[in-house]
Amino acid sequence: MRPARVSTTPQEVEAYEMSAPRPQPRPGVLQIQAYVPGKSSAPGLAKVFKLSSNESPLGASPKAVAAFRSVAETLHDYPDGSATALREAIGQAFGLDPARIVCGAGSDELLNLLAHAYVGPGDEAIHTLHGFLVYRIATLSSGGTPVVVPETNYTADVDLILRAVTERTRLVFLANPNNPTGTYLPFDEVRRLHAGLPPHVLLVLDAAYAEYVRRNDYEAGIELVATSENVVMCRTFSKIHGLAALRLGWMYGPPHVVDAINRIRGPFNVNAAAIAAGVAAMQDTAHVERSVAHNTRWLAWLSEEIGKLGLEVTPSVANFVLIHFPREPGRTAAEADAFLTRRGLILRQVGAYHLPHALRCSVGSEEANRLVVESLRDFLDGKAP
Numbered sequence: 001m002r003p004a005r006v007s008t009t010p011q012e013v014e015a016y017e018m019s020a021p022r023p024q025p026r027p028g029v030l031q032i033q034a035y036v037p038g039k040s041s042a043p044g045l046a047k048v049f050k051l052s053s054n055e056s057p058l059g060a061s062p063k064a065v066a067a068f069r070s071v072a073e074t075l076h077d078y079p080d081g082s083a084t085a086l087r088e089a090i091g092q093a094f095g096l097d098p099a100r101i102v103c104g105a106g107s108d109e110l111l112n113l114l115a116h117a118y119v120g121p122g123d124e125a126i127h128t129l130h131g132f133l134v135y136r137i138a139t140l141s142s143g144g145t146p147v148v149v150p151e152t153n154y155t156a157d158v159d160l161i162l163r164a165v166t167e168r169t170r171l172v173f174l175a176n177p178n179n180p181t182g183t184y185l186p187f188d189e190v191r192r193l194h195a196g197l198p199p200h201v202l203l204v205l206d207a208a209y210a211e212y213v214r215r216n217d218y219e220a221g222i223e224l225v226a227t228s229e230n231v232v233m234c235r236t237f238s239k240i241h242g243l244a245a246l247r248l249g250w251m252y253g254p255p256h257v258v259d260a261i262n263r264i265r266g267p268f269n270v271n272a273a274a275i276a277a278g279v280a281a282m283q284d285t286a287h288v289e290r291s292v293a294h295n296t297r298w299l300a301w302l303s304e305e306i307g308k309l310g311l312e313v314t315p316s317v318a319n320f321v322l323i324h325f326p327r328e329p330g331r332t333a334a335e336a337d338a339f340l341t342r343r344g345l346i347l348r349q350v351g352a353y354h355l356p357h358a359l360r361c362s363v364g365s366e367e368a369n370r371l372v373v374e375s376l377r378d379f380l381d382g383k384a385p
């Protein structure tokens with residue numbers, strides 16, 4: 001019998017709640033710290049620059065926006081559940097077989113589906129210490145155990161990853177380049193990682209920032225996927241294509257992995273507007289080139305100018321920089337964040353990535369980038385915000 005009256009001290013309430021019969025999530029779920037997206041507003045300021053989520057300062061292609069609008073006439077129709085037009089457009093752009101592509105509601109969905117398909121209770125999935133947070137969430141929500149491997153100079157370390165592999169390992173998540181560090185592994189290193197993995201381990205190459213990388217020794221992984229049975233590559237429309245609001249990503253994998261993911265994904269997981277805009281974005285190569293050119297110029301400028309202020313900037317090949325702050329009071333990352341926010345500059349705190357003394361700053365418009373450097377200078381000089 002349940003008592004008619006209960007005491008209400010927090011401890012007793014909690015004990016009562018735990019004893020009451022009610023649905024419990026499966027093991028792992030309550031271990032998850034929910035993903036906290038980058039802030040998007042600064043109280044009381046009219047003009048704000050959002051530099052906290054690595055969105056494109058050039059926005060979406062006007063052709064993608066027009067395609068999005070055209071879908072308004074047919075909102076009553078279900079989308080094409082296999083996103084055929086989009087898989088064909090991607091296949092054409094990259095020279096890939098569309099049958100080996102799966103589209104998702106953001107690459108986040110695909111990363112989660114991969115974990116759900118391949119990782120269960122008792123299984124392990126590896127990611128690195130400063131690796132993208134979604135890997136840990138996807139692993140725990142699948143009931144698996146995340147295995148966290150240290151990095152070297154804020155960069156994934158192939159030897160350390162290989163040393164962490166056990167017979168329980170099912171998946172290795174590697175963001176290349178990584179967010180929030182902006183560092184990358186040359187493709188020889190990725191090949192060495194793959195060569196060292198047992199064949200039952202699926203290597204997930206998350207190439208969300210691939211388009212931005214201007215390095216001769218970088219590859220996103222298309223050829224490795226094409227020539228092996230245990231590698232997939234995930235890509236997104238949220239960054240270079242400027243379509244983050246639509247939630248659109250894709251993966252390229254071996255047929256048996258594509259088959260598994262197609263069995264567990266929602267039948268209409270990608271909406272009609274995303275499909276239409278995605279096709280147009282994929283075909284607008286001039287827009288992509290403009291975005292890359294803007295990023296190449298301003299990534300170098302930001303890295304150099306922030307470095308000149310005496311702050312350490314991790315060398316980045318993506319569309320953001322990781323800025324390290326001193327630990328002395330008055331100059332910390334948290335204080336810099338508050339200062340910049342008062343000037344309408346919204347950066348990303350990265351404590352959840354085990355980087356409590358750093359801030360991540362997306363490459364923004366010219367105006368935003370200049371304001372960031374000027375404001376950091378004023379912050380370090382002790383000026384008022």
Ligand SMILES: *Cc1c(COP(=O)(O)O)cnc(C)c1O
Pocket residue numbers: 054105106107108109132175178179206208235236237238239244247248249
């Ligand atoms: C932004 C990002 C993604 C893309 O996520 P979407 O769900 O496609 O918006 C994937 N991986 C990393 C490392 C990212 O930073």
